[in-house]
Amino acid sequence: MHEASLVQAVLTQVATLARERGAARVVRMRIRIGQLAGVEEELFRFAFDALSHSTICADAVLEILPEKVEWTCDACGNPIAAGDRLQCSVCGWPARLVRGDSLLLEQVELETP
Amino acid sequence: MCETRGNTNANKLMVEVQEQLLSSNDSAAAHNREHFVRSGLFAVNLMGSPGAGKTALLEATARWFGGGSGLAAITGDLETDRDARRLRDAGVRCTAITTGSTCHLDARMVHRALHELNTDDAHFLFIENVGNLVCPAIYDLGQAVNVVALSITEGEDKPLKYPVMFHRADLVVITKFDLQIALPEFDLAALEDAISRVMPRPNIIRVSARTGEGIGQWVEWLERRRGTMDRPAHSYAHVHTHEPISVPA
Numbered sequence A: 001m002h003e004a005s006l007v008q009a010v011l012t013q014v015a016t017l018a019r020e021r022g023a024a025r026v027v028r029m030r031i032r033i034g035q036l037a038g039v040e041e042e043l044f045r046f047a048f049d050a051l052s053h054s055t056i057c058a059d060a061v062l063e064i065l066p067e068k069v070e071w072t073c074d075a076c077g078n079p080i081a082a083g084d085r086l087q088c089s090v091c092g093w094p095a096r097l098v099r100g101d102s103l104l105l106e107q108v109e110l111e112t113p
Numbered sequence B: 001m002c003e004t005r006g007n008t009n010a011n012k013l014m015v016e017v018q019e020q021l022l023s024s025n026d027s028a029a030a031h032n033r034e035h036f037v038r039s040g041l042f043a044v045n046l047m048g049s050p051g052a053g054k055t056a057l058l059e060a061t062a063r064w065f066g067g068g069s070g071l072a073a074i075t076g077d078l079e080t081d082r083d084a085r086r087l088r089d090a091g092v093r094c095t096a097i098t099t100g101s102t103c104h105l106d107a108r109m110v111h112r113a114l115h116e117l118n119t120d121d122a123h124f125l126f127i128e129n130v131g132n133l134v135c136p137a138i139y140d141l142g143q144a145v146n147v148v149a150l151s152i153t154e155g156e157d158k159p160l161k162y163p164v165m166f167h168r169a170d171l172v173v174i175t176k177f178d179l180q181i182a183l184p185e186f187d188l189a190a191l192e193d194a195i196s197r198v199m200p201r202p203n204i205i206r207v208s209a210r211t212g213e214g215i216g217q218w219v220e221w222l223e224r225r226r227g228t229m230d231r232p233a234h235s236y237a238h239v240h241t242h243e244p245i246s247v248p249a
Helices: A003-020 A041-052 B023-038 B054-064 B082-089 B107-116 B163-167 B177-182 B188-196 B215-226
Strands: A025-034 A061-067 A070-073 A095-099 A103-111 B002-005 B012-020 B042-048 B071-077 B093-098 B124-128 B145-151 B171-175 B204-206
Touching: A003 A025, A003 A041, A003 A103, A003 B012, A003 B023, A025 A041, A041 A061, B012 B023, B023 B042, B023 B107, B042 B054, B042 B215, B054 B071, B054 B082, B054 B124, B054 B171, B054 B215, B071 B082, B071 B107, B082 B093, B093 B107, B204 B215
Parallel strands: A025 A061, B042 B124, B042 B145, B071 B093, B071 B124, B145 B171, B171 B204
Antiparallel strands: A025 A103, A070 A095, A103 B012, B002 B012
16 A cells, blocks of 8 residues: 555655744645556545644645546547557557646645744 | 735635655656666666566576676565575576565665665666555656566456556566466457557567567567667656755665
8 A cells, every 4th residue: 555655755745844834734735646646545545544643734634636537649639538549549649648647736725823 | 836825814825836746756766767877777667466477587587698697686575585586596686675564666765775786787777676566656766667577367457457557667578478378268469458558559578487488579678778778768757857866875
């Protein structure tokens, strides 16, 4: 379960950011997780609950934005549906991933004294 | 990083971060990559299920080279250094990373292992990842290429079930191909079709470490890719340039 080490990394990132701004607590954080990021939302939340306990993120709302996979043909722009063969049915060019592999800490809301 | 104070509540501070969750690993991976490129070491991140035949593939590779001259390896396992010992017996300079309960290697572990490994005169560094078709895929180690070993006994649908790893692969090595004779139901076309639905540029080599079938083709692929080393085909979207970092030893 690599989600635990990811959560640990994000907690460190957010704690540093909060400390630098003298925040009293972290209210909310928003994380974008693509379908191809290799991260299970449920496991991520489970790890977050377990590891954020007694940190500055303890009461923070964890907002997860799922991101769907989107492929396109780089040569002719033809969209390629996820699950299809990843070569363009029109021109045969290999597909390019437009989005779907994000693993991004987007936004953090802090409460300052 | 953009920051906004709340309109109604001045104590609320909104910070736009837009930072990769793996940014710390990525910095360490960039550091490794710089080292590999500078020292002319072609690094291969070899992934696959436990028992896929990763170590056997590397033993066969060493045999092809007439011993392990020019080859170095780092093996990752939860416990024991058995794989490293096997590779040393095959003549490959090798160090083991025992990860304890961690299901993957990360760039810092590889960095530490590199300090224990003499890679002088080596052209290839094989990083045999922890046997696991899920977690290792998302950690950049600084490698030039990702290779997935998949044995024919694992089933044709594995690429569809574990798309993240296959999507990031530069090559799929289908191992234990000598067992095909015992597996009449094995459907190579179905496996190739599954791979083509997760890999935009499907690239497959069939090998048998036991008979040596396909090992020449595998070595030829490695040599060819090593020739294009400064331009790794698989680029991580989040790789970035940065000041030299210090990674704790």
